[in-house]
Amino acid sequence: MNNIKNLIDDKGVKPTYHRIKILEFLQNNKNHPTADKIYEEIVKYIPTISKTTVYNTLKIFVEKEIIEELTITGNETHYELTEDTGPHHHFYCTQCKTIFDIEAECNQECSKKNDIDGNKVQSYQCYYKGICCNCLRKNNNEMNN
Amino acid sequence: MNNIKNLIDDKGVKPTYHRIKILEFLQNNKNHPTADKIYEEIVKYIPTISKTTVYNTLKIFVEKEIIEELTITGNETHYELTEDTGPHHHFYCTQCKTIFDIEAECNQECSKKNDIDGNKVQSYQCYYKGICCNCLRKNNNEMNN
DNA sequence: GTTCATATTTGTAATCATTACAAATATATA
DNA sequence: TATATATTTGTAATGATTACAAATATGAAC
Numbered sequence: 110m111n112n113i114k115n116l117i118d119d120k121g122v123k124p125t126y127h128r129i130k131i132l133e134f135l136q137n138n139k140n141h142p143t144a145d146k147i148y149e150e151i152v153k154y155i156p157t158i159s160k161t162t163v164y165n166t167l168k169i170f171v172e173k174e175i176i177e178e179l180t181i182t183g184n185e186t187h188y189e190l191t192e193d194t195g196p197h198h199h200f201y202c203t204q205c206k207t208i209f210d211i212e213a214e215c216n217q218e219c220s221k222k223n224d225i226d227g228n229k230v231q232s233y234q235c236y237y238k239g240i241c242c243n244c245l246r247k248n249n250n251e252m253n254n
Numbered sequence: 255m256n257n258i259k260n261l262i263d264d265k266g267v268k269p270t271y272h273r274i275k276i277l278e279f280l281q282n283n284k285n286h287p288t289a290d291k292i293y294e295e296i297v298k299y300i301p302t303i304s305k306t307t308v309y310n311t312l313k314i315f316v317e318k319e320i321i322e323e324l325t326i327t328g329n330e331t332h333y334e335l336t337e338d339t340g341p342h343h344h345f346y347c348t349q350c351k352t353i354f355d356i357e358a359e360c361n362q363e364c365s366k367k368n369d370i371d372g373n374k375v376q377s378y379q380c381y382y383k384g385i386c387c388n389c390l391r392k393n394n395n396e397m398n399n
Numbered sequence: 400g401t402t403c404a405t406a407t408t409t410g411t412a413a414t415c416a417t418t419a420c421a422a423a424t425a426t427a428t429a
Numbered sequence: 430t431a432t433a434t435a436t437t438t439g440t441a442a443t444g445a446t447t448a449c450a451a452a453t454a455t456g457a458a459c
Contacts, residue, residue, distance in 0.1 A: 123426095125436070145416075159438045164417065183325035184446075185416060200373055211370060225356060227387035228345055235380040242372035268455095270407070290445075304409045309446065329417075330445060 120173040127151075127158060131166050132175065132190075141179055141187040141199070141208040181208065181236045196221075199234070202241035204248075211237065265318040272296075272303060276311050277320065277335075286324055286332040286344070286353040326353065326381045341366075344379070347386035349393075356382065 113132050117124040130151055135142070142150075148163045167188060170176040179187040181201045187208055198211040213235070223230050240248070258277050262269040275296055280287070287295075293308045312333060315321040324332040326346045332353055343356040358380070368375050385393075 123435080125425095127437075143416085157438080161418085161439075162437055165437080178328065180325050180328040183323065183331050186328050200370070202373070203376070225345070225382060227390070228347070228382070229385045229387075229390055230382045231348070231384040233380070233382050235378070237370060237373070237375045237378050239376040240374040245372070245374055268406080270454095272408075288445090302409080306410075306447085307408055310408080 116175065120175055122169055122173055122175070127155065127162055128166050128169075130155060131163065132170065135176060135188060135190050139189070139210075141189050143185045143187055145185070147188070177232060177234075179208065179234065179236070181234075181238070182206070196233075199236040200241065201236055201238045202244055203238055204240050204244040207241060209241070261320065265320055267314055267318055267320070272300065272307055273311050273314075275300060276308065277315070280321060280333060280335050284334070284355075286334050288330045288332055290330070292333070322377060322379075324353065324379065324381070326383070327351070341378075344381040345386065346381055346383045347389055348383055349385050349389040352386060354386070 113129055113136065114124045117128060117132060122128065131147060134147055134150055138150075144160070144163050144167055147167070148158070148160045151163065152158055167176065167178075171178050171188075174191055176188050177191050179189065179199060181187065181199060196213045198213050199208050200211050201208050222233070258274055258281065259269045262273060262277060267273065276292060279292055279295055283295075289305070289308050289312055292312070293303070293305045296308065297303055312321065312323075316323050316333075319336055321333050322336050324334065324344060326332065326344060341358045343358050344353050345356050346353050367378070
């Protein structure tokens with residue numbers, strides 16, 4: 110709670126109750142939620158919160174690089190904390206729509222560049238799309254029945 | 255023209271006039287156009303074409319892996335030919351909204367995997383977001399005036 | 400060539416995430 | 430306490446994409 114407050118404060122963002130709760134949720138949910146998912150969960154605890162506030166807050170957090178946005182699926186943005194856990198890739202399962210982390214065993218150097226060919230880099234993302242192992246197994250079981 | 259016809263035919267897609275023109279456009283425009291941009295240009299030559307046809311066609315092409323979709327910006331999908339030019343990254347300028355290729359000097363091996371940790375890979379993308387060198391220069395000039 | 404089944408295309412309406420915007424509320428400052 | 434500023438809220442608008450049914454074209458069988 111307090112470290113979250115400081116995290117926001119340090120970036121020059123006023124740590125309001127709403128903002129703290131949203132960041133807290135992202136810290137406890139590493140499954141790359143969408144704005145809508147965040148709203149659905151937060152509204153259980155803050156019934157008066159509006160979806161616009163969630164969008165506004167997420168936008169501020171992205172600008173301040175407190176969180177990062179993942180644009181993988183094409184129709185909704187997912188969010189994650191700007192982690193201290195080092196660079197990682199993402200896997201998006203087109204069947205169950207889940208996004209999960211993939212250890213980035215290669216291109217560590219790419220992720221650290223803040224300049225490439227004279228262009229100023231603000232963020233770097235890599236993602237795989239495909240069928241996750243859970244769905245593969247499920248599909249296989251259904252085939253054999 | 256004929257090679258495009260064959261390219262479509264080989265993938266089991268009937269090479270209709272619309273489909274050939276759409277693929278032809280993508281072959282001549284390497285600037286990662288959106289569905290809307292493709293429609294705008296094609297409709298000049300085929301005034302009766304509908305936007306739905308463009309979307310349908312692009313979807314078929316993606317399924318057959320004739321083209322690839324880039325989901326970078328979060329609010330619209332960009333398309334490019336599944337190139338024979340080897341893997342590359344993309345740079346998205348948040349100021350001028352341009353997408354251009356970046357030579358992939360690292361992680362060549364990642365892009366070739368069709369299995370990662372037991373998950374079946376269908377596509378792989380890496381992108382940078384930031385300010386391109388043209389916009390940087392422009393911004394700099396404006397500052398000095 | 401005609402008939403029939405199928406594939407493709409079209410146009411319109413719906414969907415859904417996100418944003419715009421102005422009013423309402425809370426917060427901080429004098 | 431009064432006033433300015435920041436935050437939050439609710440509603441309406443936007444815009445890319447999809448759903449869907451009707452219209453049209455294509456191809457095979459006769």
